[in-house]
Amino acid sequence: MYLTRFRLNTARVGARKLLSSPQALHAAVMSSFAEIPPANEEGPRVLWRIDRNSKAETCLYIVGPDKPDLTHLVEQAGWPETGRWQTYDYQALLSRLAKGNRWAFRLTANPVHSIRRKAEEPTKRTAHVSQKHQIDWLLQRQEHAGFKVIGKPPEHQLIPGLDTHELVIHDRRQLTFKKRGNDKPITLLTVTFDGRLEVTDPEAFSRTLTRGLGRGKAYGCGLMTLAEA
Template sequence: MYLTRFRLNTARLGARRLLSSPQMLHAGVLSSFADLPPAGEGTPRVLWRIDRNSKAETYLYIVGPDKPDLTHLVEQAGWPETGRWQTYDYAPFLSRLAAGDRWAFRLTANPVHTARRTDDEPTKITAHVGLRHQLGWLLKRQDSAGFKVLEKPAERQLIPGQDRYELIVHDRRQLAFKKSGQRQPVTLVTVTYDGRLEITDPDALRRTLSLGLGKAKAYGCGLMTLAEA
């Protein structure tokens, strides 16, 4: 597994076009690999995420089973003369994860649930739009994903009982774009989670970091990364 970081030049039209279309960016990411692994349950896949740290700093992160070649993205949306990307061997880091370790994390996800208005209607996948439900979406998945979000000491909770976790939700976006061959646009609600976690099951967390969490992985969701807390 490899982790890659690439800075986009948001002053360029090509970068702005890519950032406005998750489908175009997905295609650009996949074309970075000469040979894609066959899709299958439990098979490492290509995950990607956009981090908007500021107007001047927008990064593309990619995790995949092989090293990517981002030359085309540098030419289209970077700095052709000086632009580079950094790729790191992810396997040594993943192998060192241990139960009890604490890390800061970031995850962009598509928090959804199934719902229906009446008993006669089929269930429909619906986005969580409220902050409480978006937080709950991640907390419900933490055990199976191999971690637990750390809780704040009582004296640091702004609203006791409601502000329990070292976790914030930000950069909430509603995306709408058309897929080729479809008349109706695809709509997605995405949010970014920043927080602190403790590893409870290293193998499960390695799967989460390699396979992603939640739906809409083709459109920039599901990639979780860790950093020193």
Template sequence: MFLTQFRLNTARMGTRRLMASPQSLHAAVMASFAEMPDHQGDGPRVLWRLDQRSRSEVLLYVVSPDRPDLTHLVEQAGWPTTGGWQTKPYGPFLARLAADDTWAFRLTANPVHSIRRHDAEPTKRTVHVTPRHQLDWLLKRQTDAGFEIVEKTERRPDGIPDAWHEVVVHNRSDLAFRKRNESDARAHKVTLTRVTYDGRLRVLDPHALRRTLTSGLGKAKAYGCGLMTLALAE
């Protein structure tokens, strides 16, 4: 496994086109591999995420089973003479994960659930729209994903304990674009919501967490969702 970081040049038209179209950016990421990655089941796959730290600083992160070549992205949306990308082997970091470790994390995800109004109606995938429900979506998946979000407890002036999870849900974006299938010349509309979670977690099951970090969490992985990254907790 490899972890890659690439900074996009926001002054370029190519960058603006890619940022406006998750389908185009997905295609550009997949074009980084000479052989199309063969994803099977819940095994390792290509994941990507955009982090916009400021108006002029946008970073693309890619986790992949094979080492990517982003030359075409440098030419289209980077700095062709001075820019580049950084790729590091991910395996040594994944191997060091241990139970009870605490890490800062970032995850961009598509928090959806399936609903139906009555038993005879087929289920419909619906997005969670409030930060409270978006957080609940993550909390319901954390144990199976191999971690728990750190809880903090303090006593209020009246002596009653007050507990909350150390996570912030922010940067919601509602996307709509046209997708054209290879087997169908017609394009259909795709809508999805992406939100970002920043917080601290504790490792429960290192094996399950490794699977989460390399196969993603939730839906819409082709469109920049599902990639969780870890950093040293302050």
């Protein structure tokens, strides 16, 4: 497994076009591999995420079983003379995972749930729009995913009943785009979680890091990255 970081030059038209369309960016990411890894739930897959750290720094992160070649992205959306990308051995981090380890994390996700208005109607997938429901969406998945978000004692909660964990939400976006060959638009709500977690099941957590969490993985959702807490 490998983790790759690439900084986009947002002053270029090519970069702005990619950032405006998750479908186009997905295609550009998959074009980075000579042999496209299979997108299945049984093994590692290609995951990617856009981090907008500031107006001057927008970065693309890619995790996958093979090293990508981002030459085409440098030419289209980077700095052709000086632009590079950094690829790291992700297995080194995965091998360090142990029960009780604490990490800072970032995750961009598509928090959705299934609803129906009438009993006879089929269920419909709908995005969570409130911050409370988005947080609940993540907390409901943490046990199966092999981690738990670290809780806050009551005296440290700014909003009692809501600010119960070391977790913040930012960069909420609603993206509307069309898939090639389909005139019906796709709407995708994404949110970014920053927080601190504790590993509860290293094997399950490793699967989460290499297979992604939640839906919308082809469109920049599901990739969780870690940093020293």
